[in-house]
């Protein structure tokens with residue numbers, strides 16, 4: 497691959513409002529090739545996630561991106577009900593549809609494996625939902641999975657605790673066995689977790705300005721305004737959109753590698769990311785790269801720059 501080749505990215509997402517922001521960004525960046533978007537059970541089920549991705553990609557003018565869908569947990573453990581942080585549709589009150597209910601999608605894991613086997617080129621897997629599909633890909637398609645150069649995950653935390661329980665972040669708690677399997681796989685893995693997740697915020701002032709007259713800018717504006725309405729505060733947090741920005745712009749974040757596992761038991765701690773911050777400890781635990789700090793303003797301005805960039809006709 498030449499130095500100028502775009503970065504190849506597979507996005508696995510439980511497509512809701514902030515995953516949709518990630519999609520808006522990923523389809524805007526010229527240095528990136530979005531190979532597929534695969535649905536996973538999370539804040540909506542994996543079929544609904546695929547329909548949401550299809551509607552968002554259509555609205556963004558990228559209906560050509562392949563989409564997969566899948567439901568179910570990694571270990572066959574009963575699927576917990578979704579935590580509908582963004583309402584039943586995953587998109588709050590934002591209407592990007594209607595979904596094409598007649599459309600069927602290939603299985604998420606099979607689609608990822610097919611693309612990796614076909615191209616045989618280094619590819620990054622960005623996960624903005626639970627890690628069910630990622631873990632299944634590693635277990636069921638080891639040959640294809642060896643083309644994954646990094647798994648970049650929105651999930652977990654180092655010291656920020658959880659958001660669904662005191663200890664656990666949603667994407668990890670939804671399928672802890674899958675997350676731990678990903679940790680244990682011998683593939684470089686980055687966690688962009690709750691320590692930084694809510695820091696990149698688009699201010700209320702910025703949200704009050706009229707968006708550029710492009711489908712991407714208009715849709716992003718709607719998504720951001722909805723996030724600001726659902727989570728009132730200083731404005732709208734970029735969430736998964738921030739993870740996508742940091743994936744493509746590592747200079748906007750600091751990372752530290754720590755030994756880490758996922759708590760699979762625990763009366764109050766199932767789904768917690770257990771991070772060993774003692775010097776030179778950790779035994780045989782895998783080392784995971786944690787995003788420890790971000791440049792929130794840099795992330796927001798890069799996001800807005802790409803969202804508002806005029807695409808070549």
Ligand code: BDR
Pocket residue numbers: 512514515539581624625650659665666667735736
């Ligand atoms: C994560 O859970 C989902 O609700 C968001 O899209 C994000 O990926 C935050 O815990």
Ligand code: CA
Pocket residue numbers: 509510511512514515538624625736
């Ligand atoms: Ca998500």
